[in-house]
Amino acid sequence: MFSPSRTARRPAWADLRFLVGIVLVVASVGGVWFIVSAARHTQPVYVAVRAIVPGEPVAAADLAVVDVALGTASDAYLAADGLSEGLVAARTVAAGELVPADALVTAESTQSTTVVIRSAAEVPGSVISGSTVELWAAPRLDQSRFDTPRILVADATVVSVSRDDSPLAGGTAAVEVVIPRADVAAALAAISDGSALSVVPWGPGQQ
Numbered sequence: 435m436f437s438p439s440r441t442a443r444r445p446a447w448a449d450l451r452f453l454v455g456i457v458l459v460v461a462s463v464g465g466v467w468f469i470v471s472a473a474r475h476t477q478p479v480y481v482a483v484r485a486i487v488p489g490e491p492v493a494a495a496d497l498a499v500v501d502v503a504l505g506t507a508s509d510a511y512l513a514a515d516g517l518s519e520g521l522v523a524a525r526t527v528a529a530g531e532l533v534p535a536d537a538l539v540t541a542e543s544t545q546s547t548t549v550v551i552r553s554a555a556e557v558p559g560s561v562i563s564g565s566t567v568e569l570w571a572a573p574r575l576d577q578s579r580f581d582t583p584r585i586l587v588a589d590a591t592v593v594s595v596s597r598d599d600s601p602l603a604g605g606t607a608a609v610e611v612v613i614p615r616a617d618v619a620a621a622l623a624a625i626s627d628g629s630a631l632s633v634v635p636w637g638p639g640q641q
Contacts, residue, residue, distance in 0.1 A: 476501040478514035480533040485564035486523045487591045488612045489546045492538055502532070511535055526564050526591055548593055549621050550610045554630035557595060557607040561635050565592040569611065569621070572630040580630050587617045592633070609633055 480497040499514045512533040521538040551569065561567060569587035572580040593610040611633070613621060624631060 475505075476503045477508055479504070479508075479511045480514060480517065482527045482529055482531050482533055484529050485562075486527040487564055487593050488523050488525055489544055489548055490523050490593065490612075491541070492517075492521050492523055497533065500532075509535065512538065526566075528564060545616075546612050546614055547618060548610055548612050549618065549625070550608055551621070551625060551631045551633075553607050553609055553632055555606070555632045557597060557609060557633060558635055561592055561595055561609070561633060563592055563594055565635055566590070567592055567611065567633040567635050569613070570632045570634055571624040572632075573624075574628040574630070583630070583632070586620060586624055586631070587611075587613045589614075590633070 478499045478501050481500050483496060483498050486492060486496060494517060497517065504511060512535050516535070517538075520541055522541050522544050523537060524539045524544060525537055527533055527537050554572075567590050568585055569590050570583045571586040572583040575581055590611040590613045593612060595607050595609050597607040
């Protein structure tokens, strides 16, 4: 006699693989939902309404609030409630740029300051507020002769340029620049001893 047939039992590993598949599907759907949800979520942050240079005090009038979707990068930018009194720029922030959270510091902690130099040569039109320039100096030898120019400050940021376009001035200008505090003594010495000073633009788009 034949014994009654029994229903074949599925092996345990098959059930486990099925459960793992379910978990992976749920995780995939959840990940897509999170990405879509994060892309739709916006938050108010600050954007610069004009070029802000290192060492310059920053106030609410220099900034505007915009709603942007930053996702996981939200902590990298200055939130709309994050501006406080007495902050200065630690680096250049271009007009229209979202303000990085580390771009503003207290005045006491900044490592730069501003000086005004009179350029002995014509200042290129590409040199404007926010431009990065080299500051060159040619020490005076006598009333009419100067020594070989050398780099005085390798990385300065232009605050403002006051050009004198009169025929006698030859296109020279007074240039306010931000320089490291470590270079202040050398810069002031060059100004006081009558060295011929020049600014030379460098960086993307500079000639």
